[in-house]
Amino acid sequence: MSEVKSDGFIGSTRVIAHAARRVAERLDAYPFLQDCFGLDVTFVPIPRSSPRRAGFLWPAERICACLLAEGLGRDILRCLERTQPVQQASSAAAGQRPNPPDHYASITVRPLRPRAYPNRITLVDDVITRGSSFVGMVPHIQEAFPDTAIRCFALIRTISTGDIDAIFAPTAGTITYHDGLLMRQP
Numbered sequence: 001m002s003e004v005k006s007d008g009f010i011g012s013t014r015v016i017a018h019a020a021r022r023v024a025e026r027l028d029a030y031p032f033l034q035d036c037f038g039l040d041v042t043f044v045p046i047p048r049s050s051p052r053r054a055g056f057l058w059p060a061e062r063i064c065a066c067l068l069a070e071g072l073g074r075d076i077l078r079c080l081e082r083t084q085p086v087q088q089a090s091s092a093a094a095g096q097r098p099n100p101p102d103h104y105a106s107i108t109v110r111p112l113r114p115r116a117y118p119n120r121i122t123l124v125d126d127v128i129t130r131g132s133s134f135v136g137m138v139p140h141i142q143e144a145f146p147d148t149a150i151r152c153f154a155l156i157r158t159i160s161t162g163d164i165d166a167i168f169a170p171t172a173g174t175i176t177y178h179d180g181l182l183m184r185q186p
Contacts, residue, residue, distance in 0.1 A: 001090075001156055004126050005059055016059070019155055020066035023170075027072070032172035036153040037072040042118035044141060046125040046133050047082035047107065049089075049098075059126035063155055073122070079112045079144065080137060089129040090158075097129070100177050103136025109144050120149045128154035131175030131184045157186075 002008070003015040010018050027033055045060035052058065064076045084106040086098040098106075121141055125133055134152045141150055157171065175184045 001127060001158075004156055005057075007057055007059065007062055014066075016062050016155070017066045017069070020063065020070050020072070023067065024070035024072055026170075030170045033153075033170055036122045036151045037067070038120065039071075039074055040119045041073040042121050043067060043073045043076045044080060044121055044123050045076065045078060046123055046137060047080050049082070049087065050085035051082045060124050063126060064124050067124070074118075075115060077112060077118070077121075079110050080140060081108050081110050082106055083108050089132065090127065098132055098136075099180070099182065100132050100136035103133050104139060107137060107140055109140050118145060118148050120151070121145060123150065123152045125152070125154045127156045127158060128152075128184070129158050130182050132177075132182055135175055135177045135182065159186075 003010075004019070007014055007016050009015065023033070023037075027037060043064040045058065045064045047060070048056070048058060061076070061078065064073070067073055068076060086102050086106050087096055089097045092098075123134060123137060123141065128134070131152075138150055138152070141148070152175075157173075171186055173184060173186050175182070177183075
């Protein structure tokens with residue numbers, strides 16, 4: 001996970017580029033992933049937990065660029081901008097993690113328009129912990145593009161219990177948020 005967040009190396013290859021290549025190579029084996037990718041998909045990177053600063057790596061944007069380089073999408077729309085910092089979920093205690101309303105309130109949609117109105121949008125993040133970022137940002141995308149199909153993709157999924165079965169183990173899941181309770185399955 002730290003290698004993805006820093007876009008480190010596996011041998012002489014950047015980790016994120018390697019992961020994007022693996023997704024492209026194995027896409028046919030995981031039909032549910034095909035909903036996230038395609039020549040009509042616009043990638044929207046999820047902003048980091050603090051406002052963007054020049055010179056800092058934006059992992060989700062880098063993932064989008066590598067997925068695009070593998071032919072898995074049409075373009076990248078950098079329309080979500082963090083205006084206020086939120087606590088990083090990975091370093092926060094369970095009760096201190098930001099919830100979807102925190103994410104929603106800390107984001108603005110910049111009035112960028114893609115070259116063509118997107119048919120499908122995939123929100124892209126580096127790591128999914130509980131899914132709070134996705135749940136907080138989907139309404140912004142729905143408001144900006146009301147007739148567009150929206151999917152979410154994270155390169156890494158954290159697990160709370162159990163062992164890691166495989167490094168490449170994609171899964172489809174759901175995230176629900178109701179009455180302040182957030183649930184990610186799996």
